[in-house]
Amino acid sequence: GLIVFIILTTLFILTFIISQLWKYRQLKNHIRYTFDKSNLELFINPNVIPHGHLSSSEEGVIQSLELHTTHYLLYLMSLFYQSLKYKQTLPCRDKTTVLKEEIVSNISKRPLVQIYDHEEDDSIIFLFRGTMSKKEWSYNMKTNFVYPTFMAPDQIYVHDGYFQIYENISAKLWAIYNKLNRKHVYIVSHSLGNLSTIFVLDLLYNSKNICGSD
DSSP states (O other), rough: HHHHHHHHHHHHHHHHHHHHHHHHHHHHHHHHHHGGGGGGGGGGGGGGGOOOOSSSHHHHHHHHHHHTSSSHHHHHHHHHHHHHHSOOOOOOSSSSSEEEEEEOOOOSSSSSEEEEEEETEEETEEEEEOOOOOHHHHHHOOOOOOOOOOOOTOOEEHHHHHHHHHHHHHHHHHHHHHHHHEEEEEEEEEGGGGGGHHHHHHHHHOOTTTTTOO
């Protein structure tokens, strides 16, 4: 009975490991395909979309390529990741969308935030990238909850590690936000970049230009 139990347990563990490795491989291939430099055309030229990659409705979205569409924002995020990979700023194909600034935190030499300006649409776009270093992972693990200093105490808790990073870059975020003074604000984030939710709270609580602030 014990031998059978050990064999079944071993098979279960091996099956689990293999399934997780397969999922990781699929995810890795998807990310490589999505953000590969040669495939950036997917987000601006529907003629090069592989058959079956997108539904007809999604193709219509790409054809219109309006600023507020998810595909357009994903295109900008792909440019951000590629600029980090190739260590050079890649130009946006839409000449009306201008990269205004890159913000570096105190825990990484890589830009954490890219900020685009779209004057015609009176919009500003903040892109927050994901984790890319061991030190950033250490901040991910700081999972205590703290009160954000920009709000009255006892109103809401936020992730301690994210808030420490946000405190380091908040002055720069606010400086460019106030300088451009746009009507519309778009915020896109991935993984570690979800510290952008703290920026959203800060904007709602302290910006007089955004609905919901006092």
